[in-house]
Amino acid sequence: MRVRDELGELFSDAEFAAAYGTRGRPGLSPGMLALITVLQKVENLTDRAAADRAKYGMDWKYALSLELDDPGFDHTVLSEFRTRVAEHGLEEKALDLLLATLADKGLVKAGGRQRSDSTHVIAAVRDLNRLELAGECVRAALEALSVAAPGWVERVLEVPGWADRYRARVDSWRLPASETKRAELARAYGADGYALVSAVHAPFSPAWLRQVPAIQALRVMLIQNYVRVTDGKGREVIKRRESLESGGEGIPPGRYRLTSPYDVDARWAAKGEDLFWNGFKVHVSETCDNTPEAAAAAAGGGERVPPNLITGVITTDATVPDTQATDPIHQALARRGLLPAEHYLDSGYPSAELLVGARERYGIALVTPALLDHSAQARAQAGYDRTAFTIDWDNQHVTCPQGQRNASWTPCTQRGTDAIVIRFSGEVCQPCPVRAACTTATTRGRQLTIRAQKIQQALDNARAEQSTNAWQDKYKLRAGVEGTIRQAVAVTDIRQARYRGLPKVHLDHVFSAVALNLIRLDAWWNDHPLDRTRTSHLARLELALAS
Structure with a gap:
């Protein structure tokens, strides 16, 4: 009710017009359904429970501008609404509209400080091993064809035989324990899959069958997990792919590998030694200007600092590293006109190029631990690391701590990145009295690898700055985003995907962000x-008694 009084109508029907046709029976207001979806996330309700709240809840009726005797609607309308929004690329619309309204009221604005962090999201599908995946892909394709083209299945396939093998879902506890029998079963799944795909692509089969999503998933699974070879007698043999380390044909990397026929966007990923999940990753960005110091200063002038608000949500598959999300985060903030002056990130987001690119393209200073120097001298914190050498960029001269100049300056490309390799002459380095503190080379001189001038200077400055106490005190502000992740998990269960497919999962994250705001x-x-994060019930009771 307070939201309705303060912000008025957040979501107008016209903003979702692209997801609806112009002919046919009028449907429910999409703006109303959007607000119901947000309130549903606030209270963490199912679709059925949300429909009941909209029908019987006086506060919801007020927020939705409904008559007291409004009969409500069927809960399946909410699922249809989400599907329409996701299919028409309107996932960001709800957050865009809220932030535009807040910007008009001065509650969010460009400049200031923002922080971002990511967390894992578990897909709404079963975890399958390779054998289960092969069998389940064949079964999913058969189920889809039996619904889409039952006549074709009856004419082309031996229905009793296929039904006997794929009657129930494929589970490890139903599979044989013997490794030999499991290998035979894996080959049988592969043979069945190739036979089914060949039948679908045969000239006598309707062309539209090839576009069935389950058939496309089956084709991808076969390519990634099987290979057809010819044996010594000239016969075609289907075998499972094995890793290159095992002498096999190789398995695709995790970022491309299908994990389930029911969610083709989910991927397996690992973080550290104790986190391994199948699904997605969500990046949350929020303002962080509401600090105790800012609140005290504003109170002295009779003003109030707006709360920290979520300004962006990016959802990727689980294999995308954080560093590849930094620029999309900035692009989304630029589109909304909410670019910060300082962006606080953990060490997974920056790169040397981003330190320069973010400032040049968006005017953003990245406050983040820079990548450290991994040379032997820097790791040992002894001897002469790169900072001990003086670089004259204009003349391409590098001077060592003993006053000697480099012998060569060679631009190159290393792992797709532009770099400069600098070498000192062995004749100079070998008799040097401090050679042991400078290089471990026995016959050659010292070698340095640096980046282009702007990037290297930005990297050097960031490394020097982050070692100061002032920078470390300033960087403590980033830790607050962990509380936002905790709130998102506690209120909206953001780490567990409710839907399948990246568009719908992202839509769910966007509505979660609107709800938290x-x-x-x-x-x-x-x-x-x-409440502060991680406040125990006993501590909360103590605070209540004290007040």
């Missing part, structure tokens, strides 16, 4: 501070 705004309007 409304929760924070409601607390700020009512002057009710939100």
Whole structure:
């Protein structure tokens, strides 16, 4: 109710017009359905429960501008609404509209400080090993064809035989324990898959069968997990792919490998030694200007600092590293006109190029631990690392701590990155009295590898700055985004995908971000501070008794 009073109509029907046709029976208001979806995330309700709240809840009726005797709607309308929005590329619309309204009221703006972090998201599918995946892909394709073209299945396939093998879902506890029998079963799944795909692509089969998503997933699985070879007698043999280390044909890397026929966007990924999951990754960005110091300063002038609000959500598959999400985050913020002056990130997001590119393209200073120097001298914190050498960029001269100049300056490309290799003459380095502190080379001189001038200077400055106490105190501000991740998990269960496919998962994350913003705004309007993260029930009781 407070949101309705303060912000008015957040989502107008016209903003979602692209997802609806102009002919046919009029449907429910998409703007109303968008707000219901947000309130559903606020209270963590199912579709059925949300439909009941919209029908019987007085506060929801007020927020939705419904009559008291409004009969409500069937809960399946919410699923249809989400599908329409995702299929028409309107996943970001709800957050865009909310932030535009908040910008008009001065609650968010460009400049200032923002911070970002990511967390894992588990897909809404079963975890399958390679054998289960092969069998389940064949079964999913058969199920889809039996619904889409039952007549074709009856004419082309031996239905009783196929039904006997793929009647129930493929589970490890139903599979044989013997390695030999499991290998035979894997080859049988591959043979069945190739036979089914060949039948679908035969001239006598309708062309549209090839576009069935389950058939396309089956084709991808076969390419990634099987190979057809010819044996010594000239017969075609289907065998499973094995890794190159095992002397096999090689398995595609995880970023391309299908993990389930029911969610072709999910991927397996690992982080550290104890986190291994199948699904996605979500990146959350928020403002962080509401600090105790800023609140105290504003209170002295009779003003209030707006709460920290989420300004962007990026969803990727689980294999995309954080560093590849940095520029998309900035692009989204630029599109909304909410670019920060300082962006606080952990060490997974930056690269040397991004330190320069973010400032040049967007005017953003990245406050983040820079990549460290991994040379032997820097790791040992002894001897002469790169900072001990003086670089004259204009003349391409490098001077060592003993006053000797380099013998060569060679631009090159290393692993797709532009670099410069600098070498000192062995005749100079071998008799040097401090050679042991400078290089481990026994016959050659010292070698340095640096980046282009702008990138190397930005990297050197960042490394020097982050070692100061002032920078470390400033960087403590980034840790607050962990509390936002915790709130998202506690309120909206953001680490567990409710839907399948990247578009719908991202749509769910966007509505979660809108819901969290409304929760924070409601607390700020009512002057009710939100709980600190990880506050125990006993500690909360103590605070209540003290007040």
